[in-house]
Amino acid sequence: MRLVKVSGIVEQAVSHSEEGNDSNVAVVERRSAFAGVYNALPAYGCDAFWHAVEEPGKPLEVLVRCVRVAVARGNDEGRNRIIEIIIRRTQTTNEYWADHALKHLGLQADEHRSLAFDLYADLCERVMRALIDPQRPFWEENFQHCLRFERKHTYQAFMTREGRWQKRSEHTEAKRPAELVPLTGNRRVPRALLNSLDRAIRYTDGELGELEIEDERAQQQLLAVERTDLLNLVLQLPEKLRSVILLIFWEGRSEKDTARVLAITDRTVRNRLYEASRILRSELKSERGEVHG
Amino acid sequence: MDRAQEEEVLHITAQYVAELQAGRQPRLGDYLARYPQYARAISEFVAYYHAVEADLPGEALSEQDQALASSLPQLSDSSRMALEHAWKRISPRELAPGNVNTTLLAVANRQGLSLFQVASEAGLSDEIVEKLLSVQPTIKAATIPQEVFRRLARVLHQPLDAIQTYFGLASRLQVAETPAVYDTGSQDVQEQSFREAIEQSERLADEQKATWRDILAGEGL
Numbered sequence: 298m299r300l301v302k303v304s305g306i307v308e309q310a311v312s313h314s315e316e317g318n319d320s321n322v323a324v325v326e327r328r329s330a331f332a333g334v335y336n337a338l339p340a341y342g343c344d345a346f347w348h349a350v351e352e353p354g355k356p357l358e359v360l361v362r363c364v365r366v367a368v369a370r371g372n373d374e375g376r377n378r379i380i381e382i383i384i385r386r387t388q389t390t391n392e393y394w395a396d397h398a399l400k401h402l403g404l405q406a407d408e409h410r411s412l413a414f415d416l417y418a419d420l421c422e423r424v425m426r427a428l429i430d431p432q433r434p435f436w437e438e439n440f441q442h443c444l445r446f447e448r449k450h451t452y453q454a455f456m457t458r459e460g461r462w463q464k465r466s467e468h469t470e471a472k473r474p475a476e477l478v479p480l481t482g483n484r485r486v487p488r489a490l491l492n493s494l495d496r497a498i499r500y501t502d503g504e505l506g507e508l509e510i511e512d513e514r515a516q517q518q519l520l521a522v523e524r525t526d527l528l529n530l531v532l533q534l535p536e537k538l539r540s541v542i543l544l545i546f547w548e549g550r551s552e553k554d555t556a557r558v559l560a561i562t563d564r565t566v567r568n569r570l571y572e573a574s575r576i577l578r579s580e581l582k583s584e585r586g587e588v589h590g
Numbered sequence: 591m592d593r594a595q596e597e598e599v600l601h602i603t604a605q606y607v608a609e610l611q612a613g614r615q616p617r618l619g620d621y622l623a624r625y626p627q628y629a630r631a632i633s634e635f636v637a638y639y640h641a642v643e644a645d646l647p648g649e650a651l652s653e654q655d656q657a658l659a660s661s662l663p664q665l666s667d668s669s670r671m672a673l674e675h676a677w678k679r680i681s682p683r684e685l686a687p688g689n690v691n692t693t694l695l696a697v698a699n700r701q702g703l704s705l706f707q708v709a710s711e712a713g714l715s716d717e718i719v720e721k722l723l724s725v726q727p728t729i730k731a732a733t734i735p736q737e738v739f740r741r742l743a744r745v746l747h748q749p750l751d752a753i754q755t756y757f758g759l760a761s762r763l764q765v766a767e768t769p770a771v772y773d774t775g776s777q778d779v780q781e782q783s784f785r786e787a788i789e790q791s792e793r794l795a796d797e798q799k800a801t802w803r804d805i806l807a808g809e810g811l
Contacts (some may be wrong), residue, residue, distance in 0.1 A: 340705065340716065353662055368685070371696030376685075381673065385662050388669045390646060398642050417668055422676035429685060432593055435600045442604040449638045528641035532634065540622060540633040547637075548618050558619040560626060 328438060334359045341366055342375060351382060357440035360386075364428045365437075380428055384421060387444065392417055398452055401529055412459070420451045453532070534573055541569040591631065599631045606632075607639065694723045694756060697746050712741040713801065715793035721782070731757040733783035735802075735809045785811065 334356055339345035341363075349355065350363055360383050367376035395417040399409055424447055427433050436443045527546060531539050544555040545566075552570075556563045591599070602625055609616040618636050622629045665673075698708050708723075709716040721728045722738070734757065743750040788794060788802045 342704065351662055369695050370699040372699055373685070377677075381665060382662060384669050384673060385665050388663070388666050392666065392668055394642070394646055397645065414668055414671070418672040418675045421669070421672035422679055425673075425676050425680060433597070435597055435604075439600075439604050442607060443600060445607070445639070445643055446600055446603070446635070448643070449635060452638065452642065453634075528637045531637040532641065536630045536634070539637060540629050543633055543637060544619055544622070547640075550619055554619070558623045559629065560623075 331356055331358050331362075331437065335362050338363070341370070342372070347378070350379060353386070357383060357386060358437050361428055361436045361440060365431050368429050368431070376429065380425055383424075383428065387424075391420055391444075391448070394448055395420065398448075416451065416455050419455055420448060423447050423451050534576065538569050538573045538576075541566055542573055545570065595628070599628050599635070602628060603632060603635045603639075606636065694742070694746060694748075694753075697748065698723070703745070708742075708745055711745040712738070713798055714738075714741075715791050715798075717793055718787050718791055721787055729782055729784050729787050733785065733811055735784065735805050735811055737805045737809070738784070 338349050338359070350360060360379055364376055364379045364383070367373075367379060392413075395413040396409075398416065399413055402409075404412065424444065427436055427443065427447060433443070531542050531547075534542060540559055541555060544550045544558060545552070550558070552563055552566045556566045559566070602621065606616050606621060618633070621632050621636075625632060698705070703711075705716040705719050708714075709719040712719065714722075718729075722734070722742075739750060739753045739757065742748070743753045746753070782790075785803075785806055788799055788806075791799070794802075
């Protein structure tokens with residue numbers, strides 16, 4: 298069976314739930330359905346074929362398969378034609394996404410429009426590269442999720458390139474104290490969250506600062522922070538801090554439970570929370586400096 | 591993260607989104623505990639998904655609208671410019687067929703030969719030729735008679751050894767290649783022998799089938 302790896306993941310993903318078998322069956326049925334649609338297409342390149350691929354309801358997964366067949370045949374015209382069909386089918390959502398994804402930056406209208414177009418153009422380029430790459434089979438199985446993932450990559454790369462996010466490599470994190478790597482260029486760190494963190498920090502005897510997240514008031518304030526702001530903030534934190542912040546402030550888990558989930562010690566959880574708080578507070582300092590300076 | 595790992599993360603996060611869309615409220619912690627090796631990638635996706643994607647117009651609805659629409663929407667100005675921009679940035683090398691499995695199809699195409707023509711000249715049906723020359727060949731190379739290689743070499747104006755090398759490499763690639771997503775999980779097309787392809791063909795005439803049976807017998811296959 299050639300799908301051991303793929304179906305293995307799905308099996309694993311659902312093995313703890315009663316829906317597991319149903320999901321697995323659904324995956325197989327989905328593949329069968331696409332295979333059926335693809336195999337029912339008229340011979341590649343004939344008029345009937347083009348008529349079929351231009352039908353608005355034709356699964357996008359099947360169109361991806363057709364793009365790759367066109368590439369395999371060296372048929373540039375056909376490849377471009379099918380890619381354009383895919384772009385036309387997805388443009389409304391993707392243009393909306395580009396516009397929506399930048400809303401939290403609070404830009405002037407002209408700048409917003411210009412950046413949204415750049416973001417959309419970046420996405421188109423990435424999508425086209427993925428469509429012609431036969432080594433990315435999931436596009437032929439779940440187009441919308443692959444598109445979603447490509448939008449994530451595009452968004453992150455764009456925000457970093459435009460200086461809206463500070464890129465932090467693991468190397469950088471190891472070499473520089475957190476307070477020296479403020480989130481430059483971004484002025485959307487929610488003040489309520491920062492204030493909460495300020496209050497929540499408490500130093501213990503000679504140790505690294507410990508975040509007293511059991512403090513009920515601080516917890517409430519953190520949880521009251523607008524969800525989207527918190528999530529955008531998490532995306533800008535160094536990778537290793539994201540899971541801890543999400544599990545505690547977004548999913549509402551305790552330190553102990555978070556440590557268990559991530560297979561790390563309670564102390565590591567606290568240290569990561571502390572590190573995240575220092576980054577956020579350094580941003581607050583920077584923001585206050587600008588306001589008062 | 592390499593390509594294979596990214597594909598795995600895609601499957602995992604697709605499951606997360608599917609659960610969400612089914613109203614089941616998946617727990618991030620459960621996913622992180624189940625896939626610790628991908629904890630960072632999963633966290634990153636989940637944060638992004640809820641920050642940006644969750645508020646986008648419903649995809650299902652959008653697909654439904656498209657299914658009901660009688661024609662495709664026109665290419666928007668933004669899309670047109672984005673496409674032009676992208677084509678300029680994607681190099682011809684990236685656009686070339688990615689591996690030798692694709693070469694014979696490309697060769698046929700460049701010579702202006704359709705699958706039907708190749709099939710007709712080789713005494714095969716178009717669906718069998720497609721199985722032989724597709725991106726992921728679905729007929730075991732070891733079961734293909736030499737006569738097929740000779741005929742393809744003649745039709746495609748290629749040296750016989752080039753054709754044989756092509757199929758030799760194709761058969762090796764079958765071991766390590768990325769799984770075909772349209773496989774439904776059974777030992778099906780990938781394991782098909784040439785004889786089975788002939789017998790199961792609905793487009794090959796009985797006389798042609800008889801000829802190929804003789805050839806297979808003659809070559810001891």
